[in-house]
Amino acid sequence: MRDYEKYIRYRTFPTPWCPGCGDGVILKLIAMAFAELNLDPDDIIVVAGIGCSGRMPTYFNTNTLHTTHGRALTFATGIKLARPEKLVVVISGDGDATAIGGNHLIHAARRNIGIKMILINNGIYGMTGGQVSPLTPPTFFTETTPYGNIEPHFNVRTLLTAAEASFVARETVNRLMQLKQVIKKSFQHKGFSVVEVMSNCHVNLGRRNKMKSPLVMTKYIRDITMNMADFEKLSPAEQAPKYPLGVFVEKTERLEYTDLYYNHIVPVAQGSGARGEK
Amino acid sequence: MKKFEIRYGAVGGQGIITAGALLVDIAVEMEGKFASESPTYTAAVRGGPTKVDVIVADERIDFPHATAIDFFLCTDQRPYDIYKDRIKDDAIVVVDSHLVRELGDTRRWKVYAVPIINETKVGAGNVVLTSVVSLAVTQKLTNIVTYEHMVEHIKHWAPKGAVEMNMKAIEVGMNLIQ
Amino acid sequence: MSARKVLQGNIIIAKAALAAGCDFFAGYPITPSSEIAQYMSKEMPRMDRTFIQMEDEIASLGACIGASLAGRKTMTATSGPGFSLMQEHIGMAVMAEVPVVIVNVQRGGPSTGMPTKPAQADMMQTRWGTHGDHPIIALYPAFADEMFSETVRAFNLAEKYWNPVVLLSDEVLGKAHMDVEIPDPGTYEVYWEKPHQVVDLNIYDRQIGENPPRVDFFKGYPIHIDGLEHDAHGWPSFDAKTVDKMQRLRMQKIYQNLDDIIRYKEYYLDDAEVLVFSFGISARSALAAVKAAREQGVKAGLFQALTVWPFPRAALQERFQRTKKVLTVEMNLGQMKYEVERVAPPGVEKRTLLRANGMPFSPDEVLAAIKELAK
Numbered sequence: 001m002r003d004y005e006k007y008i009r010y011r012t013f014p015t016p017w018c019p020g021c022g023d024g025v026i027l028k029l030i031a032m033a034f035a036e037l038n039l040d041p042d043d044i045i046v047v048a049g050i051g052c053s054g055r056m057p058t059y060f061n062t063n064t065l066h067t068t069h070g071r072a073l074t075f076a077t078g079i080k081l082a083r084p085e086k087l088v089v090v091i092s093g094d095g096d097a098t099a100i101g102g103n104h105l106i107h108a109a110r111r112n113i114g115i116k117m118i119l120i121n122n123g124i125y126g127m128t129g130g131q132v133s134p135l136t137p138p139t140f141f142t143e144t145t146p147y148g149n150i151e152p153h154f155n156v157r158t159l160l161t162a163a164e165a166s167f168v169a170r171e172t173v174n175r176l177m178q179l180k181q182v183i184k185k186s187f188q189h190k191g192f193s194v195v196e197v198m199s200n201c202h203v204n205l206g207r208r209n210k211m212k213s214p215l216v217m218t219k220y221i222r223d224i225t226m227n228m229a230d231f232e233k234l235s236p237a238e239q240a241p242k243y244p245l246g247v248f249v250e251k252t253e254r255l256e257y258t259d260l261y262y263n264h265i266v267p268v269a270q271g272s273g274a275r276g277e278k
Numbered sequence: 279m280k281k282f283e284i285r286y287g288a289v290g291g292q293g294i295i296t297a298g299a300l301l302v303d304i305a306v307e308m309e310g311k312f313a314s315e316s317p318t319y320t321a322a323v324r325g326g327p328t329k330v331d332v333i334v335a336d337e338r339i340d341f342p343h344a345t346a347i348d349f350f351l352c353t354d355q356r357p358y359d360i361y362k363d364r365i366k367d368d369a370i371v372v373v374d375s376h377l378v379r380e381l382g383d384t385r386r387w388k389v390y391a392v393p394i395i396n397e398t399k400v401g402a403g404n405v406v407l408t409s410v411v412s413l414a415v416t417q418k419l420t421n422i423v424t425y426e427h428m429v430e431h432i433k434h435w436a437p438k439g440a441v442e443m444n445m446k447a448i449e450v451g452m453n454l455i456q
Numbered sequence: 457m458s459a460r461k462v463l464q465g466n467i468i469i470a471k472a473a474l475a476a477g478c479d480f481f482a483g484y485p486i487t488p489s490s491e492i493a494q495y496m497s498k499e500m501p502r503m504d505r506t507f508i509q510m511e512d513e514i515a516s517l518g519a520c521i522g523a524s525l526a527g528r529k530t531m532t533a534t535s536g537p538g539f540s541l542m543q544e545h546i547g548m549a550v551m552a553e554v555p556v557v558i559v560n561v562q563r564g565g566p567s568t569g570m571p572t573k574p575a576q577a578d579m580m581q582t583r584w585g586t587h588g589d590h591p592i593i594a595l596y597p598a599f600a601d602e603m604f605s606e607t608v609r610a611f612n613l614a615e616k617y618w619n620p621v622v623l624l625s626d627e628v629l630g631k632a633h634m635d636v637e638i639p640d641p642g643t644y645e646v647y648w649e650k651p652h653q654v655v656d657l658n659i660y661d662r663q664i665g666e667n668p669p670r671v672d673f674f675k676g677y678p679i680h681i682d683g684l685e686h687d688a689h690g691w692p693s694f695d696a697k698t699v700d701k702m703q704r705l706r707m708q709k710i711y712q713n714l715d716d717i718i719r720y721k722e723y724y725l726d727d728a729e730v731l732v733f734s735f736g737i738s739a740r741s742a743l744a745a746v747k748a749a750r751e752q753g754v755k756a757g758l759f760q761a762l763t764v765w766p767f768p769r770a771a772l773q774e775r776f777q778r779t780k781k782v783l784t785v786e787m788n789l790g791q792m793k794y795e796v797e798r799v800a801p802p803g804v805e806k807r808t809l810l811r812a813n814g815m816p817f818s819p820d821e822v823l824a825a826i827k828e829l830a831k
Contacts, residue, residue: 041678063673066682074515078522107511269501302462306635315633340744342632
């Protein structure tokens with residue numbers, strides 16, 4: 001058995017994912033990151049919401065919680081506050097994290113609570129059959145944009161940077177080693193972290209946009225992404241359709257929320273008494 | 279006394295919720311009575327018509343709102359107009375003589391029209407003490423708690439440095455009613 | 457000096473929750489419940505317990521469920537609109553069998569309605585608010601001492617039956633300051649089953665009638681908890697036979713323990729000719745009215761439900777053996793009256809006193825209705 005396999009719950013296989021889906025790759029890379037950090041499976045909890053990504057926790061041989069649509073971060077907030085010493089990982093899709101769960105996302109970032117979020121961006125609602133999401137690129141065809149998408153998409157990088165997230169990164173399912181390293185790095189970060197992973201849904205997004213094989217779709221992802229250094233050399237017009245990759249924000253000076261609560265608020269409350277008490 | 283019902287009417291910010299709270303604290307914690315205080319309020323803490331019903335009794339209080347009022351103190355016309363229902367015959371009614379001008383038919387009641395707000399400002403030095411002045415007026419007219427318990431409780435309750443001000447407010451309240 | 461003190465109803469609930477061992481509170485401000493969160497924010501860090509104000513009510517209950525699964529005793533408090541938002545996660549807590557206490561200080565609705573006025577119009581939302589077939593426990597105290605004891609009991613029942621428990625209150629009870637004697641620790645039961653050391657994934661493996669054990673994360677063996685229908689391992693399963701068993705397990709853990717769950721109070725019922733059925737603030741008006749009726753020679757009595765869900769069916773049925781007139785008093789336009797009607801046998805005369813205008817019934821209004829029915 002290879003190192004990472006003890007973090008995989010093989011008895012729950014097979015997965016519900018389509019052949020060629022990036023989710024399986026991400027599952028393995030997360031398990032490899034656990035292995036490289038040599039974590040006890042019982043010291044980890046993986047939480048997810050609803051969607052293709054939501055099914056991922058079932059396959060980790062760690063503590064796992066499959067919650068409601070968009071709300072994984074809220075459950076994870078309770079768990080992290082109850083057991084700050086545990087590694088709390090949230091797996092989310094683009095619809096889950098930025099539409100129905102958008103409010104929870106920006107507030108987790110604002111609080112800087114030590115939850116590690118892996119945001120799998122395949123630009124579509126896959127499990128419900130291919131509807132437009134807040135990360136679907138403009139003009140794309142989906143089941144609910146049959147004449148083309150007229151809405152601009154959120155940019156997870158700038159959205160979370162504006163929300164004061166202390167760790168923001170983006171990688172793709174094409175760059176396996178870089179992705180694993182970034183995931184591992186985010187697990188070692190103290191505050192809230194988001195790793196956006198550009199992934200392929202050739203079945204529900206690709207098929208309707210002339211990219212129906214995984215190869216064509218991952219090639220498309222390769223073409224629209226580039227290292228941050230290269231991205232910065234582009235004009236704003238050239239930048240618009242491109243997605244830079246790398247770690248964009250890594251702030252270590254900001255205190256983590258549970259650390260602030262237990263090491264600042266609790267002593268203040270116990271020492272001098274809260275304001276207004278006679 | 280089996281049950282004694284008090285209603286304070288005011289506009290939000292005049293201190294009646296505090297007056298009611300002080301009264302039930304004294305009645306329960308110092309005199310071993312049963313008591314409740316139920317506020318009726320609006321979203322605006324300041325300025326909206328407000329009432330507080332205080333019930334003091336010898337046994338557990340079933341319904342916490344006033345249904346047959348023995349004592350009504352009101353410091354503004356609007357709450358006076360809205361909340362002067364359910365006042366018993368022979369009840370004591372105290373109104374601010376500057377701020378409640380239209381009393382209507384008061385033949386059934388014993389009415390005291392006194393300048394509560396003005397005397398609080400002038401005599402006690404700060405309008406926030408209306409709560410304690412109102413409490414003292416209540417004590418003097420009803421004897422629902424003893425004067426000694428009221429003074430002792432206010433001394434304990436007032437923030438350090440404000441005890442003297444509050445004692446002055448009690449005096450203002452006691453002197454308002456002759 | 458008396459041992460009794462004056463406390464606001466909301467604060468009695470907060471104190472009782474802490475006395476019951478509540479060590480995690482997540483909430484969102486809403487009138488008329490906010491004092492509960494405010495009190496918790498001040499007291500919990502002093503006790504090395506955890507308070508957080510979340511971004512909305514959905515998040516508040518989500519955080520509570522997460523913390524509960526990580527070993528905490530959790531509570532949230534809200535009112536009508538917030539309670540509506542929580543329904544999604546009440547279902548999650550039922551499905552995953554997670555103990556959590558949800559306080560709903562009822563106010564006038566629907567929608568924003570009347571935030572500063574009382575109502576008892578969430579009775580059916582409490583029972584059926586979340587989607588899907590599900591069991592729920594709901595308690596509704598009326599007097600100050602009950603607000604303490606029923607809050608403690610809400611935690612006990614949540615822990616014992618691995619189910620969310622709704623603690624109902626209303627604007628009058630929440631905002632009123634009342635005299636209350638807070639009982640000393642040790643004089644009331646606090647149920648707390650230490651989480652089991654987990655040895656395998658079979659966390660839901662039990663027979664119908666068996667109470668669930670408390671299973672938490674981080675107990676030695678990584679487990680899976682799911683909002684999807686699941687098998688004994690907690691893994692997603694849509695197998696008809698498995699689903700049928702799980703549905704019945706969740707129902708039966710509540711419905712086979714009604715003796716433990718159902719509490720009510722009876723006043724002057726032994727020789728009553730008119731039974732008044734009520735709860736919460738309306739029961740207090742009703743009790744004053746029943747006493748006044750007795751003084752006037754009318755034989756009335758009060759059945760005050762403390763457990764409103766499951767409905768105290770058997771106890772009420774028993775009373776209808778003798779008493780043939782019933783008056784249901786509630787601050788809505790007719791919710792629990794249907795439960796009373798389902799229980800009352802033919803031949804029992806059924807009347808109601810209903811209102812949803814933000815004004816609690818005064819005792820004389822209830823008295824008039826009693827006298828009318830007694831004629």
